[in-house]
Amino acid sequence: MLRVLGLDTGTESVYRLMLEHPSWGIDDLTGALGESRAAVLAALDRLADLALLRSSVSADAAAPVGHADGTDRAPAGDTLRLVPPQDGLAALLARREEDLRRTELEVDAGRTAVADLLADYAALGRESVTGAVERFTGADAVRRRLEDLTLHAAADICVFAPTGTGESTPWDLDVPLYEERLSGGVRVRVLHLDSTAGSPDRRRAMRRLAQAGAEIRTVPSLPMHMRIADGECAVLPMAPHESGQGAVVIREPGALAGLSALFSYLWDEGTPLATETDAAAAGTDYSAQERALLRFLADGLTDEAVARKLGISLRSERRMISGLSERFGAHSRFQLGLQAQGCCKVGLIL
Numbered sequence: 001m002l003r004v005l006g007l008d009t010g011t012e013s014v015y016r017l018m019l020e021h022p023s024w025g026i027d028d029l030t031g032a033l034g035e036s037r038a039a040v041l042a043a044l045d046r047l048a049d050l051a052l053l054r055s056s057v058s059a060d061a062a063a064p065v066g067h068a069d070g071t072d073r074a075p076a077g078d079t080l081r082l083v084p085p086q087d088g089l090a091a092l093l094a095r096r097e098e099d100l101r102r103t104e105l106e107v108d109a110g111r112t113a114v115a116d117l118l119a120d121y122a123a124l125g126r127e128s129v130t131g132a133v134e135r136f137t138g139a140d141a142v143r144r145r146l147e148d149l150t151l152h153a154a155a156d157i158c159v160f161a162p163t164g165t166g167e168s169t170p171w172d173l174d175v176p177l178y179e180e181r182l183s184g185g186v187r188v189r190v191l192h193l194d195s196t197a198g199s200p201d202r203r204r205a206m207r208r209l210a211q212a213g214a215e216i217r218t219v220p221s222l223p224m225h226m227r228i229a230d231g232e233c234a235v236l237p238m239a240p241h242e243s244g245q246g247a248v249v250i251r252e253p254g255a256l257a258g259l260s261a262l263f264s265y266l267w268d269e270g271t272p273l274a275t276e277t278d279a280a281a282a283g284t285d286y287s288a289q290e291r292a293l294l295r296f297l298a299d300g301l302t303d304e305a306v307a308r309k310l311g312i313s314l315r316s317e318r319r320m321i322s323g324l325s326e327r328f329g330a331h332s333r334f335q336l337g338l339q340a341q342g343c344c345k346v347g348l349i350l
Helices: 009-020 026-033 037-049 085-123 139-152 175-183 200-212 253-269 276-282 288-298 303-310 314-328 333-345
Strands: 133-137 156-161 187-193 215-219 226-229 233-237 246-250
Touching: 009 026, 009 037, 026 037, 133 139, 139 175, 139 226, 139 233, 139 246, 156 253, 175 187, 175 200, 187 200, 187 253, 200 215, 215 253, 215 288, 226 253, 233 253, 246 253, 288 303, 288 314, 288 333, 303 314, 314 333
Parallel strands: 156 187, 187 215
Antiparallel strands: 133 246, 156 226, 226 233, 233 246
C-alpha cells in the first residue's frame, strides 16, 4: 500500500510491526516476521534512507541486554527509533508530490519538443498521415467499427469473408444489417470460400443475402477478412490469422486503390453462388477449392501449408481431405496425394 512512497512489501511489514511494538529490537522483528536478519537490516536501512527511522545511541543502549532465551533485544532507548508517522509519512508524501510535479513539467517540455519536431518535419514538404490509418483493439471495438462502416456506406460495400457466419467472430456477417442496407439501395458484393459454402449456417445466410439482392461469389482462397465502403474506407484485421485482436482502418487513397483492385481481381475470378438446383446438378464435380487442395497435395505441400494457402483452418483442411479421400477411395493422405498427382498429369484437375 505504501509502495508509491518508496516502501517495498518487506520494508512496509517491518515499519508496521515497529509501529505496533516500538520497543522491539532486531531479533524481535526477525522472529516475528520469519525473515533473515539480513533482510530485516536491509529494511531498516531503507527506512533510514526514507527518513522514517532515526539513530539514537544512548549509553544504556551501547550494549545489548541478554535474555533467558539467548536473544539480544533492544532495551528502552535502543537505536531503532521511528520518526512519528504523521511527520515522516507527510514528508515522504510531499516529496512524492514534488517528484510528480517535476515529471509533469518534463512531460510538458517533451510534448513541446515533439510538436516543434513535427512542425520542422512538415516544413520539409512531407505530409502527416494522421487520420489516414487508425487502429482498434479488441473484439468489441472491431464489431463496432464494422457496424459503423456498414451503416455509413452510401453506395457500395465489398466484403472478403473467409470464415462462415455463426462462428462467433467479430467479422461475422450481420445479415439483418446488410439486408437493411440492401433495401436502402446500397450494392453489396461478398466473396467467400468454397469450404464454407456447404455449411448450413453459411448456406442460410448467403441465401438470405442473395434473396435481399446481394451479389455473392466463391473463390478457392482469400488472404484475410476485409470490408471496403464506397472505395473510401477499408477495414482489415491487424493480424491476418488472428482477426480477433483488432482492426486497422485505412483511408489512404493509394492503399485503397490497391485493395479495391485486389477485390476486383478476385471478384472476376470468383464463381457466382450456385442455387440449390445447380448444386444438385453438379453431382460429384469438385469445387474450385477442392481442385486447388488436390493440386497442393500433388505438389507435396504439408497440411499446414495447404490450409495457409487456402486461407482456412487446419481442421477445415483436414475435413476436406477426409471427404476427398472417401470420394477417391484413398485410405491415407499419402495415397490421396499420389492419386491427385495422377489426375494432374492427365489434366483431370486444372
